[in-house]
Each structure stands twice: as C-alpha cells, then as structure tokens.
Amino acid sequence: MKPKYHTFLKLTFILGMFFCFSTAFSQDSQSNMVQDSLGVNTPKAIPTIHVIQWIGSKNLQIKKIERELNNNHIITKLDTVLPEFKKNIDKQQTYAVEFIKANPNSQKIDNLYSKWFNYATTLKKWLADLNDEEIKLIQIAQDVDFDEKTIELTYTNAQIEGVPPELLNNIKELWDKIKGLRSRIYKQSNQMLRLEANLDNLGIDIDQTMNDLLSLKDAEVYDILYQRHPAIWNLSFQKPTFQNPIDKEESIVGNLKSVVKYLKENISRLVIYFILCLLLFGLIRHLKKAYTKYPYHAPNKNLDIAKNVISEYYIACTFLLSFTLFHILFLDSPKLLSIFISLLLLIAVSEILKTSLAPKFKYLPYALICFFIIDSIKTFVWFQSLSYRVYLIIEALLVVICLYYFTHPYLKIRKLEVSKLSKFFIKLTPVLYVLTVISIISNLLGYTNLTDLSLKLCTKSGALTMMIYAFLLAVQGVSIGVIHNRFSVKSFVDYEKKQFIEIKLLRNVRIVVFFLWTFFFLAMLGALKPLFTFLGDIFSESYTVGSLTFTFGGIVGFILILSISFLVTRFISFIINDGEGVLKPLNLPKGIPAAISLVIRYFILGFGFILAISSLGISLSKFNLMAGALGVGIGLGLQSIVSNFFSGLILVFERPILPGDTVEVNNLLGTVSRIGIRSSNIRTFDGAEVIVPNNNLISNELINWTLSDSIKRVEIPIGTSYDSDPNQVIDILKEIADQTPEVLKNPPPMALFMEFGDSSLNFVLRFWIAYEGSLQAQSDVSIAIYNKFKEANIEIPFPQRDIFIKNLPQKKEENDI
Template sequence: MFKISSHIYKTIVFLALLTFPILTIGQILDTEIPNVISDSIKTKTPKVIPLTHIIEGIEVTNKEISSINKKINKDRKITEIDSMFPIYEEFLKIQKEEVNKFIKADPNREKIDNLIIMWEGYGEYLEIWQSEVNEFEERNSRLYETIAPAETTWNLTYDNALEENAPPEILNNIVAIRDSVIKLKEIILKNNNDFLSMESRINVEINEIEEVIEELTSLKDSEVYNLFYQRLEPIWTTSFSKIWERSGTNNIDSVKKSTLGTFDFVKNLKRSLPLFVILVALITLLVLYLKKAFTTYPFTDENADLQHAKDVLTEHYLATIFFITFLLARFYFVPAPKLFLDILTLLSLFSAISLVKPLMYKRFKKLIYFAIFFYVFDSIKTYVWFNAEQYRLYTFIEAALVIVVLFSFTNPYVDTKKMKMGTFGIFLLKLTPLLYVLCGISILANIIGYINLTDLTLKISTRSGVFIILFYSLLIICNAILLSVVHRHFCVQPSFDPELKLLTEKKVLKFNRVTIIIIWGLVFLKMIDQLAPILTYFTDTSSEPYKFGNLSFTPNEVLSFLLVLFISFALTRIISFLINDDQGILRVFKLPKGIPAAISLVIRYLIIGFGIILALSSLGIDLSKFNLMAGALGLGIGFGLQTVISNFVSGLILVFERPILQGDTVEVDNLLGTVNRIGVRSSTITTFDGAEVIVPNNSLISNDLINWTLSDNTKRVEIIVGTSYNSDPNEVLKILYDVAINYEDTLKTPTPQALFVDFGDSSLNFTLRFWVHYENWLQARSDVSIEIYNQFKEEDIEIPFPQRDIHVKNIPEIVSNYKTPPPHDPPDTETNIDDTEIPKVVIPIEHRDPGHDLEVEEKESEANDDQEPNNDNQ
C-alpha cells in the first residue's frame, strides 16, 4: 500500500531547523543594535530617540533626506512634459480652428473617420502625459508619508534632550536635522501642487478633445450623411465647367498634412517600439518552431485542406512572419493615423500574395493585384480633396473600372460557373452578379446625386476583395499553426490513433473557420459603419432589467455569465490537451513523470474556480450572501458528504504524491489493469479483459496497491523445469542461460540466472530467471518455455513424468482372466501385492467385484509440486 511520502515531512523539518537559527540571530541583532529609522522615523507613531543613539539617528535621517531629495528632483519626463505642454496647447488650438473649416467643407464620411482617428491620437498622447504626472504625484505622496513622522520624532527628541540637559552641540544638531526635514516636506508639497496643476491643465485639454470627437461623430451620424440624402444636384442640372479647377479646401487634410502627421507618429514610437521588436522576434521563433513539427514528424494526411495548411509553414514561413507582424502592428500602435494604418494594410496584402496565390486558379491569379489597385484607388478619396464635379467623375471612373475588370475575368459567366472549383471559389463566383448590381447602383446614385450611397456601394465593391484576401490569409495561417500544434502533440507520443488525430485536426480547422468568419463579419460591418449602431441597439436592448420575485437581472448579465463559463471550460479543455501528459508542451522542461498532469489539474481547477466567481459576479450576485450556504455545506460535508470529500482529498494526494500515474499497470483488490484516468473523485482502470472499472480514489489510498510500473516497467519471469537423472546439469544450465540471453525481449541488466534447485523424486529441478518489460512478460514466458522444450528435444534431454507407487491390498479374481497388460498401462508404474510379483494389469470398472475391498494409494513426489505451473494470469 502506498502512503504519503516522508520526504514532505523531512522538508518541513529541514526548513524549521533552517529558519530557527535565522530568527534567533535576527532577534539578537535587533536587541543589540536598534533600528532607529524603523522605530522612530518610518513608523506612523513617532518615538523619542534616546540620547545614546541620537548621533546614529541623525546619520540615518541625513541619508534618508539625501535619498528622498534625489527622488523628488524633477525627472526628465516631467521636464519634457512641462516644456512641451504649452506648445501642444497652441497646436491643439490651431487644430480646433481647422476642424471648424473642415466641417464647413462638406467632407465625406471617410475624411471624418480619418479626422476622428487623428484626434483620438491627440487624446491618447495627452493621456500618457497625464498618467506619467499622476505616477510622480503618487510617488511624492508616498515619500511625504515616509518623512512626515520624522518632524514629530525630532521635536520629541529635542524636548527629551532638554530635559536630560544634553550638550548644546547635540541640541543644535537636532534642530538642524529637524529643519532639514521641514524643508524637505515643503519641497514635496510644492512639487505635488505643481503636478496637480499640470494634471488639471492636461485634463482640460483631454475634455476638449473628447468634445471635438463627439462633434465629429454627431456630424457623421447626421441626416446629411444618410444613404438616401441627396447631397448633390442631378447630373443633368450640373455644369462641369469647373471640373479642372482646384478645390478651395486643399489646405484641409491634404496628402502632405497626412504624410507629416504619419512621420510625426513614427518618430514618437521610441518607447513602444522595443517591445514590438521583442514581440516580432518571439513570433519569428514561434513560426520556425511550428515549422519544425512538419519537418521532424512527416505529415501523411491526404486531406487537401490539411495539406494546404501544412504548406503555409513549410514553404511560405517568411510570408507568414511578415503577415503576422504587419497585422500585429495594426493593433499594437493604437490609435494610429489613417495613412499609417493603410500602409500596414498594403504591406499585409503584399505579404498575403505568396500565401493566397498558390491556391488560386491560373485564370484568376492576377485578380489579386487588381484588388490591391482598387483598394489604393478608393483610399485616395480619403486624402485628396476634390470639388463636386471632380468627385463625381472620380467615382464614376472607379465604378466603371470595377465592372470592366469583373467582366474580363468572368466572361463568359456561364462557362466560368462550370469550372471545377472548391466550395469557397464557387461561393465567390456566385457573388459576381452582386458586385455588378452594386456598381450599377453606384453609377445610378451618382447620376441622381445620392453621393453617400455611391460611396458605400463603391467601398463594398472595391474593398471586399481586399478583406477576403486578408481574412483568407489569416484563416490559412491560423489553420497551419493549429495543425502544427495538433500534429506535434500526437506525433511525440510513443503511439497514437491516426483516426483520432485526423478527427481532432478537422474539428480544430472547423472551429477556426467559424471564428474567422465571425470576425470577418464584424469587420465588414465596421467597414460599412453599421457595427456601432448594431452594438448600440443590442446594448440598449440587453440592458433592460427583468425581475422575478426578488431576483433582478438583465439579458446582458445572463450572456456575460454564459460567456465567462464557456471561455473557462474551453480554456480547461485546451490546457488539458496541451499539458495533461508527459508528452505535452512541458516536456522541454524534462519534469518527473506525472508532474505535468498535476500542473494541468491545478491550472484547470483554478480557471474553473475563478470562472465561476467571475460568472456569478457578472450576474450581480453578492458572494457574501453565500456565507449561510457555506455553513450549511460544511455541515453537510461533515455528515453526508464525508465519503465524497474523502475521495476528493485522496484524488489530490494521488495527483501530487503520484503513487500511480496514467498508463501504470496496477493491482488493487484482485483487480489488475492499466490506469486510464486519474480524476478528483475516482479513477478509471482498464482491465486486460477490456472492462473499464471506476475505482474510488479512497480505495487506491487506503487499500494495498501494487504498482508494477511506478519507478520502472520491468518484471522478473521465472520458469521451473525438471530433467531426468540421466541429463547433465551443466549442459542444462547452459541451455537455459543461452535461451534466455538470446531472447530478443530479455533485458541485459540484470542478467538472466539459470540455477540448479534440488534433487527431486523423479527429476533434477532447475529454475530460470530473467527480466523483461512488464507488457511483454506473458509472451516472453511462453516463447522462452517453447524454446527450452525445443532445445531439450534437440539435445535428447528428457523431461520425466511423475513417479507413482500403487499398493493393492486385495486383487479381484477377474485379474487371472487377463494374460497381458492393456496397452494403456503406464510404463513406469510398479505394482506390489503382498510382496508377490504379479503381472501389471488394469482392472476395468465394469469387471470389478463390489464385494472385494480395493484400496489404492497414490503419492506424488515433491518434484511434481515443484513442476506445478505458475498460475500467474493477467
């Protein structure tokens, strides 16, 4: 039976012995040299410093004052903020005037979005300054709390020194150190007042920035930008005489201004750029590590989707690294200028070419370049100001180009639809008529004057292709990453089920596909400016409270509750898959067997515990109301659930002490099998007959448990054999040893042993002992026994039958009728009848006389007992 290991207790005793002298020495030092700072300056209850320690106290206080003086000196960051803020205030004032001109210039929605992003960047910059100033305020407050008690301490010390008639020099030193403390306090208070004033000014500017953003947002949501608002006159009433004139608002949001703003943004990335470089390095290492999974362990699955996912990492890993890097930059550098984001999008598209192009039909490969061209062509409207006539002509040319390109790639459309393509290709081809319709609506709306509708339909027509390329690239990259993780997880194991591996890979890719489609839908809604209204509608709807009795909740709280639980259990499944065994991601640390399973269990139950707490908190439930329930639960545990708790604690002991591990062969309560799972309440043992037995953990802890594979999986096999007295024992021992040592599954260490046991009644008895791996021991005993028989047969070594003596006291008369012994009489049986030799006979039962008494005594020799087969069964 396994019990709790004694090394835990040894560790506790060792730590106790180690801690005791340290505490003792600390107490001795504390009594001999009192810490003046700890007792009188840093504490909130000042104490008088004795005259015998005043000089020491003055030295310590001087050091403390010098240290605080260095800390309160204005940092370079604060100096920079103090000098830059007036310039920034003036800059924002000019930008506010530009906003007023911008609103009067009748911009399109994209220009408004661009300006909103720019002002969000201004606000982010000021919030960073505000945060840094606030950090200095908090630091100064802590320093003030540290030094403030020192003034009272030295006042009390001065009064005490007067009472004890201290020398004038001591009194002067006390006064000097007290004055230094007072001066330091005044400096800290003055700096904090300056910081508060600066923070207040920054906050005023932040509020004004928020007002500007709200004004621009209201403008974008106004009726003027409604899809069916006629912003321009119909084309037949418009004169194009001014089409070659420059726009009167070229000074507003021009290309030059956007470019300079982007350069200024890049220059200010000095603080965040190092961390981004580290993230890129980690991404590179991760991609190379995932790529190694396919080169180290050959990928043999024939599924086309799986092969495409594998090729992304094996053949296009550089493009994968660049794509992930540019995509990460979009979310890392936030908020960023619109031009900076568009440049990152272009770089991502160029990286995606080598990822997507190999999966496209030859006829459509050039379409990806036209998609990039239309994205740039449509984005120009965001940075260049046109007059009304120029804008109409530009959008008309854009729509016409889209129609021409679509026609050139899909004509004839009927024949194109008959091409053998994948599901996704067929889906995109079916969207072609929709693009024709959108371009037609764009041209018609342009003619009538509904320019807002023109902008929206052109945005969908020109940018949908770009978003499809980006998200399809993201899909295949995520597929490749997930496939590499699953492939490595299965291949590092000694054996695995290929069907289970294939099923897991397909499930992972399906889940990833659904996730990417959902994200694509949200981004598409954001592109057409419909995400915010939809979220606002659902937020307002789900925040309506519902009441049942005393319970009040909102749909938003219920959804949050379910979402938190779903994420918690999903994380536990992922962690269980990755680190639940010794072949998981923790194998690089070469941890002892069973430690990864224990780590996995702790992490999973922590996630579930915190998930349940967060889920209940999202419902607005006060957890303090569960105190009464906790008391009742404790009472229930004490009486009715003690078996469950016993099994729970036993499960924790099994996990952390590791007397049995998953995959071990154990024997408990006449149950022999392999440990399939170690749970918190019970464990599953699969017997060699194929049955799965649920064993409570308490039974594994409290009962005698034999673990055949705890420290190693070797087992000694013993074969007992007897030979006739005519055989040579030396030759027999040699044969036994050679058979064992030459068997392929025999372990070389320990070496096999062939031993002569004793002289039996009818045989010379030998035993052969050799070691094999546990899973092979039954087959090994069978194979070696057969080989021993074959070798004995070749060497004419006889394995004798048992010898028996039969004593017959009375023999029936029917014996005289038999002249010869029957053919089945054993050849080695001796018959003695009252010391008179008679023929060897066998008396059939039907000829026996019931009136005579026949007693037969059979005795087996001890050698036969030695030859009884070992009834080990599995």
C-alpha cells in the same frame, strides 16, 4: 543525482519559508505602530536603545523617496508635451469647424473621427499614468506624516530621558529632513493636480469635437437615399468651398510627417513589436521544419491546404500575421501608416492565395490591391464636387472591366472546378454588376452616399474577404502545425485522436474567423457603432427578480470569462501536460510538467472565476456566509470529497503514480490513464475503465510496477525427470535466456536448481524484461524451453502415484450349528 536534486529544492523551499516568517516576525517585533480600539495604526515613540538604528534606516528611506520624487517622469513629460498637445488640439478644433462646413463625405468623417479618437486614447493614457503616480505619492505622503509624528514623539521622549545632545541633534536633523520632504511631496502633488485639471479640460474639448463629428455623420444629409449633390450635368468645375491652410496636414506629405513623429514617439513599442515578430517567425519556421522532419499525411483537403500554407509559404504567412499584429498593437497609428501596412498585408495575402485561386483568377488579388490604392487616395485628396463625381465614375467603370475580364464567359466560368473561395466570387458576380450599375446611376443623379456604399461593397468587401480568408489559412496552418509537432514528438501517436483534434480545431477557427469577418464588414459599412449602441442598451438594462438585480451584459461576461478560462486551461494542458510538450528541452523529471500544468490551470480557473463573479457585480464579501456554510458542510458531509481533492493534489506533487504507470491496488491491475481532482482513471488490461477515488490510492497499499523503471523479473519454474543431467538443464536454460532478444542482459538471467521434488528435479529460470512485454516474453521462453528439452531428450515429468490394492481374507461364517 535526481534524489539529491529534489532534496536540494525541498531544503531551499523550507529555508526560504523560514526566512520569510522570521523576517516578518522581526519586522513586526520592531514596528513602531500600535493599534487603537478601532484598529487604526497610531505612532509611538521609538525606544532610546533603537533610535540610532531607526535614524539610519529612515535616512536611507528618505534618500529613496527623494530619488523617486526627482525621477517622476510623468510630470517632466507632461510639462514638456502638454503645451504643444494643447496647441495642436486648438488648431485641430479650428480645422474641424471648417471641415464640418465643407460638406465632406462619410469616409473623410470617419478618418477625422479616428484621428480625434487617437487624441482621446493618448489623453486617457496620460491620465492613467498620472493617477498611478498620484496613488504612489499619496501612500508616500501618508508614510511621511506617520514618520513625522513618530519622530516628534521620539524627540519629546528623548528630552525627557535626557539623552546625549549629539543624539538629540541627530533626531532633530532627521525631523527637519522629514519636514522638507513633506513640503516637496505636497508641492509635487499640487503639480499633479494642476496637470490633471489641464488634461480633464482637454478631454472635454476632445469629447465635444468627437460628439460633433458623430452628430454630423448621423445627420440626414448622410442617409443613403439623400441627394447630397445636384445631377452631374448641372455641375461645372469650380473652386472648392473648403479652403483652409490646415488641410495641408491632411495631405500625404502632412500625414508622412505625422508618421515620422509617431514612430519616434513609440520606439519602445516598436522594439517590442519586432521582438514579437521574430518570435513569430521562429515559431512558423519551427513548424515548417516539423512538417519536413515528420511527414504529414492529411486525411482531407482542408488539412492539406493548411499544411501547405506553412510548408510552402511560411515567409508570406509570417508577414501576414506580423502585419495583422501591427494593427492590433498600434490602433492609434496615423492613417497613412495604417494604409501602408494594409497594403503590405494585401501583398502577403496575394502570395498566400496562389494555391487557393483558380488560374483564371490568379490576378484578382492584384486587381483588388489597385482598387484599395484608388480608394485610399480619396482619404488624402480633397476633390471638387464635379471632379469627385468623375473620379467615382472612373472607379465604377474599372470595376466593370475587371468583372468582365475575370468572369467572361460567365456560364462557362460557373462550371469550372475551382476552390470554395473562387466559387464564392463567381456567385457574387451578378450582385457586383448590379451594385456597379447602381453606383453609376446614383452618382449621375447626385445620390453620392449610395454611390460610396455601392463601391465599398464592390471593392473593399472583396479586399476584406481576401484578407480574412488568407488570415484563416495562416491561422489554420499554424494551429495544425502546432498539433502535428505536438503529436509527432511522442513515442506513440494516436492518429485517430490527432485527426479528431485537427478537424475540430479547424471548425472552431472558421467560426471565430467568420465572426471577425462580420465585425469588420459591419465596421466598413458604418453599421458597427449603431449595433454596439443597441446591444449596449440591451445588455446594460437592469432586471430585478425578487431581491436579485442583474443585467444581460453581466451574464454574458460571466459566461465568456469562464469559457475563455476553460479554453486556456485546455490549451495549457495540451502543450505542457507531459514531458514531451513545450517543457521537453528543460528535461524535467517525469511528472513535473503535469504538476506545473495543474498549478497553472487551477490558478487560471480560480482567477477566471473571481473575474466572472466580479462581472456580475457581486461583491466577494457576500461569500463569507457561503464560506462558513461550506466549512460546516465539509465537517458534516463533504469529508470524502475534500479528502479525495487533497489526495489528488498529493498524487500530483508527490508523484507516487503517474499517467502511464502500471499499478495494482485492491486486486485491480491496470494502467493509470488520468489523475483528476477527485478521482483517477485506471484502464485494466481487459479494457475496462475503472474510476478509483484518490483517497484509495493514498490510504491503501499500492503496487506501482513502473514507478522508478519499467522492468520486471519473470520466473519460470520447470521440472525434469531424475534421469536428466542438472548441469545440462542449467546450461540449456541460460542459453535460451541469452538468445531471447527481449531479455535484458543487465541484470543477467539466472538458472537455478531449487530442490529434489517428489517426482522431478525442480529448476527455475529468472530474467528481467520490460514490463510491457513480460507476458509475451514468458510465453516465448517457455516454448523455447519445451523445444530444447525435446531436442535433448530431457523428460518433463508429471506427478505419478502407485496404487496398491491389498486382498483381505474373507470373514469366516459363524452360521455353523
């Protein structure tokens, strides 16, 4: 059945290629374009014999273009939402002006800047969609102009040739349709230009407001050691200086309306998000079943913790990763929605960290959730100066109470045998006490910038660390689960290799997560943007060495793209490189998954190399000379390398040998361990790893003992004395073969009498057996034959020769005289 299947695929491929070439040829032969001396396509008249057919095809094309013009959703959408969006921007600009006058804290500036950043993101998306439609419209306009010139020439040619009036009217009708279509295209193009101009003007206003907010935040009044307010004893409860009716939009009720509106406008994205969440849930549940079906024995504590996250808290792990995915997909979500998702994320975190925290700290996640809520309230409520200062003092006192509750007595707590996370929080206790005292004192004296920063470090940093640590546990659990499931389904598991991969993966995941924690920690402190600005200036600085100009950013991008491409190919090779990977449910023939993996990996590496070269600012056209030099090099000195490369491709797609096959080539017998680009590895039964060029495997005779199946015929010759009964010997040989478990019943074993030898009756026992156990089975059967023959008194002779020494008469002496 399989050969027919492959023949069908090959035949389909050949017919498909033939159809494509024939279609391309036919289209080219009927083309109405010619090229001038500069290679520019110019229209020409359609021959009269083809005019009717051409008119029919153009009418269909015109209907298609009209449908596209009528269904231009971006124009309809922008005509509807742009006036309202502009009205909202004007309103928010008025609010931003009053907001800047109100002397807000840095947190509120960040919140408002995020809001305007979302406006800018929405505007950029509309501009991108509009530009895409403009490019399509330009191409359509070019085609229509070309068709109009063609039909004009065709009409003139038809008049000259004196075609029937009916045909001439048909050509004229088509000409009028094309003119009307061109008019509609230009009208729609003007509409797009008008919309693009309006979007550009709005973009200027948005950029100006964002720059004003950044300038406000960079002002001296927001320095850490700047006294923004008088001492607290010099204040009194008074009306806030910021009274603006637009402030209602920044309240919780106003943000709730924004959330409802946002969800309605992003239904399609929400559907995609829920589908991804279901897939994520299915993956984690599958990994949990893998832990149950295939018991996992963790060699160290870290692997055991990663396993427990999936096997015991897979629901919480699913929610944690789903909420994290929400923050990635919905960066432009309203602040209230973002805070709500973060709150749910912290609840999932508290569930996962049950096993990682000591009993003394089991309520610590809930305390951090409370502080997260307290801190979030400041986002939506405008306080008077004195009430805000009192609010901060209350928050600081709550931090002191929590620290005392969780760390008293401190010296005794330090001696507890707890997890690394708990030890981390315990060691931070004195630092947190100092930060709390600083926040209280600075608040009393009016240095509220320092107060905000100190409380952020006490509360938000703890919540951030908890979230990142739980995320680390979840990612580790999923990663170890994938590896465990991947190895467990194999018939043979290399536990040393499995453990090595798991430990290496855990180390790499921790490094990545540490950089994520650093990124978010700097963002929380407001130091991320200055750092990016500093690094951006360094990486964008151009350096010239001779005629070569480069930037550090281009070099870093080049290295990152190639590294990511390499890591992706390694991952793809791991999951689909053999029939026991993710393609196992498809039940593909042996070797097909490896071929699929190779094609995908080569494509990713090639595409990654092109992107990496582009990141350096090097045009690919500059490689033309290199390509010519490479061609000369191939012709002169690289023939062997190129031959081995294409031989490797032949080995992968034709599959004469596969990894795991036992082959014999050039008196070399062993198992194929790897088929590479240039060479393949064959591991001999003596333990040597032999590197064989792929060309040798293609051009030379090769014996594959396990290509179609893994069974081998074994022959054991045996001789008996002439006194033995041949019938009894054959019965004994058959009995031994039938009683040996390793010997296959089909094909059945055969015992044959071969010949009358010089000193023995010669027999042979032939039987089939799995190739892997052929040597051991041959030994076992031979010993069984010897034992049976000994019991039956059947002699196994050895070669004998009788030597006869003839006595010669002595030679008569001839010395007689």
